[in-house]
Amino acid sequence: MIFGERFRAKYALSEAGEANVKRGVLWTVVTNLVVMAGIGILYLLMQDYMATLVDGAALPGALPYALGVVAFVAVSFLTHLRQYHYTYSVVYDEVGHVRTALAERLRRLPLSFFGHRDLAELTETMMSDVDRLEHVWSHVLGYLYGGYISTAIIAVMVLVLDWRLGLACLWGVPVAFALLFGSRKVFDAYARRAKAAGLAVADSIQETLEDMREIRATNQEARYLAGVDDLIDESERLQTAAELRIGIFVNAASVIMRLGMATTVLVGVGLILSGQIDFMTLFMYLLMVTRIYAPFDQSLALIAEVFVSDVSVRRLNEVFDAPVATGSEVFAPQGHDIAFDRVGFAYGEEAVLEDVSFVAREGEVTALVGPSGSGKSTCARLAARLWDHDAGSLTVGGVEVLDVDPETLMGAFSMVFQDVTLFDDTIMENIRLGRRGATDEEVLAAAAAANCDEFVGRLADGYATQIGENGARLSGGERQRISIARALLKDAPIVLLDEATASLDVENETKVQGALSRLLAGKTVLVIAHRMRTVMGADKIVVLEGGRVVEQGTPVELLAAGGTFARMVELQGANAGWSV
Ligand code: ADP
Numbered sequence: 001m002i003f004g005e006r007f008r009a010k011y012a013l014s015e016a017g018e019a020n021v022k023r024g025v026l027w028t029v030v031t032n033l034v035v036m037a038g039i040g041i042l043y044l045l046m047q048d049y050m051a052t053l054v055d056g057a058a059l060p061g062a063l064p065y066a067l068g069v070v071a072f073v074a075v076s077f078l079t080h081l082r083q084y085h086y087t088y089s090v091v092y093d094e095v096g097h098v099r100t101a102l103a104e105r106l107r108r109l110p111l112s113f114f115g116h117r118d119l120a121e122l123t124e125t126m127m128s129d130v131d132r133l134e135h136v137w138s139h140v141l142g143y144l145y146g147g148y149i150s151t152a153i154i155a156v157m158v159l160v161l162d163w164r165l166g167l168a169c170l171w172g173v174p175v176a177f178a179l180l181f182g183s184r185k186v187f188d189a190y191a192r193r194a195k196a197a198g199l200a201v202a203d204s205i206q207e208t209l210e211d212m213r214e215i216r217a218t219n220q221e222a223r224y225l226a227g228v229d230d231l232i233d234e235s236e237r238l239q240t241a242a243e244l245r246i247g248i249f250v251n252a253a254s255v256i257m258r259l260g261m262a263t264t265v266l267v268g269v270g271l272i273l274s275g276q277i278d279f280m281t282l283f284m285y286l287l288m289v290t291r292i293y294a295p296f297d298q299s300l301a302l303i304a305e306v307f308v309s310d311v312s313v314r315r316l317n318e319v320f321d322a323p324v325a326t327g328s329e330v331f332a333p334q335g336h337d338i339a340f341d342r343v344g345f346a347y348g349e350e351a352v353l354e355d356v357s358f359v360a361r362e363g364e365v366t367a368l369v370g371p372s373g374s375g376k377s378t379c380a381r382l383a384a385r386l387w388d389h390d391a392g393s394l395t396v397g398g399v400e401v402l403d404v405d406p407e408t409l410m411g412a413f414s415m416v417f418q419d420v421t422l423f424d425d426t427i428m429e430n431i432r433l434g435r436r437g438a439t440d441e442e443v444l445a446a447a448a449a450a451n452c453d454e455f456v457g458r459l460a461d462g463y464a465t466q467i468g469e470n471g472a473r474l475s476g477g478e479r480q481r482i483s484i485a486r487a488l489l490k491d492a493p494i495v496l497l498d499e500a501t502a503s504l505d506v507e508n509e510t511k512v513q514g515a516l517s518r519l520l521a522g523k524t525v526l527v528i529a530h531r532m533r534t535v536m537g538a539d540k541i542v543v544l545e546g547g548r549v550v551e552q553g554t555p556v557e558l559l560a561a562g563g564t565f566a567r568m569v570e571l572q573g574a575n576a577g578w579s580v
Pocket of ligand 1 (some may be wrong): 347349373375
């Protein structure tokens with residue numbers, strides 16, 4: 001049977017989508033057969049009139065034919081309506097299902113999935129792949145498979161009525177198909193190259209937009225635009241080349257099929273001359289032949305589209321087949337100490353962390369220090385299971401993080417990172433993201449505690465101010481205070497802090513510090529520190545170098561030991577500290 005799991009995978013359909021395609025196919029077959037029945041009426045009519053012409057028989061009554069035609073038109077209208085419903089209307093639901101399922105899937109995929117992929121390609125999958133498939137689901141599948149089945153049924157009828165005429169009109173069909181499927185490799189290669197070129201264009205446009213400021217600052221506009229132009233030209237060239245090839249094969253197949261008409265006439269005339277069939281039989285065959293080719297011709301053009309959509313299906317299935325992060329939704333830790341025990345991790349091939357062991361205790365500030373690239377942020381990401389560690393054990397309150405569902409685990413974490421993500425919404429809603437369902441009063445209290453009142457008070461609409469995409473209208477310090485307000489609102493037992501004060505001026509820094517002290521009290525705090533002077537007040541310091549822990553202890557101990565930490569402090573000059 002053509003349907004089933006493989007069919008769904010082949011076209012990236014859901015079960016509901018497949019059921020609709022089946023109905024679409026059924027109604028396409030019915031519609032095609034009804035059209036054939038119309039030819040039957042025409043044949044009977046012609047036969048009666050021919051009898052009148054040739055034998056001088058009485059003219060047949062018009063009424064039965066008139067009724068036949070009316071019935072035909074009515075039935076044909078109804079079947080077309082059903083066909084339309086199942087091939088077009090219901091498909092829009094399927095598009096919705098697939099996009100939602102895709103988004104849901106992406107949400108549950110581990111970050112490692114995104115780490116290995118190009119974001120432009122994922123966006124392309126979400127948007128244009130589903131669009132392309134929408135076209136396949138609606139305009140193609142019903143007609144294509146309906147066309148196959150109707151052609152098969154009609155072919156059997158044609159062969160049973162007269163196998164010689166049947167063969168004469170059908171021989172082109174397998175030949176056309178063989179040609180089309182045989183040339184598949186050529187299509188595929190071109191379609192893939194055209195797709196890759198399209199992606200390169202999307203990539204370069206995105207890159208140009210993202211780097212606009214640098215490009216302008218360095219007067220590189222012309223060079224960048226020329227680069228994008230070249231890529232667009234190349235993409236156009238490959239697209240045209242791909243379509244040209246497909247066009248050549250599809251049209252050649254169509255012409256070969258139509259040669260069947262000529263051979264039917266030849267064979268038919270031969271058979272009439274030798275007295276084996278009468279003219280009316282040939283006439284009926286010629287009528288039928290045009291009808292066999294119509295759905296078939298349509299199928300040929302559609303097959304090309306199916307071939308081209310293969311790339312989209314593959315990409316969509318790749319997302320659906322990727323393993324999601326799993327784990328228990330019950331998370332009952334004993335306290336909230338974070339314990340790394342011989343943890344190892346690599347983003348790709350190269351190890352980023354090796355044999356990392358330390359404990360960040362509840363109620364204490366643990367600072368991770370070390371040169372840039374030593375693995376500080378990575379440690380924080382592993383603790384919150386943004387990525388899964390490869391070796392050793394990493395527990396929160398005694399529970400291995402890999403055994404906990406990532407979303408459940410995330411409930412125990414607040415993150416205050418440098419690159420705060422803000423959404424184009426009001427300040428109020430951006431803070432509310434910390435805890436969905438928080439009341440306005442709670443949001444405002446958190447905002448006040450994070451020292452947001454001062455700058456929000458200066459904005460015309462206060463907390464109802466729209467802040468622009470990714471907070472473009474806010475300064476770095478303001479954005480960070482919003483992020484702290486979010487974390488305060490969430491009030492999670494563990495706080496991961498990418499040294500939030502690193503990029504601020506002195507005045508802002510004191511304000512943010514005040515807000516932070518409120519946030520951190522009593523929590524398990526893991527700070528990714530960039531500057532030595534801010535870590536002197538930490539309860540514990542873990543020094544990383546090249547992905548390994550080289551020292552750990554209190555600031556005083558480490559200073560006394562005179563190792564890496566002492567050297568780093570000396571280099572940067574230490575004073576102020578963390579206070580909780
Ligand atoms: P730090 O926070 O100490 O600056 P990171 O933990 O960010 O260091 O990075 C440690 C190493 O891992 C670096 O070599 C960095 O290039 C690499 N790295 C960080 N993030 C990724 C990522 N998403 N994919 C691949 N490599 C990464």
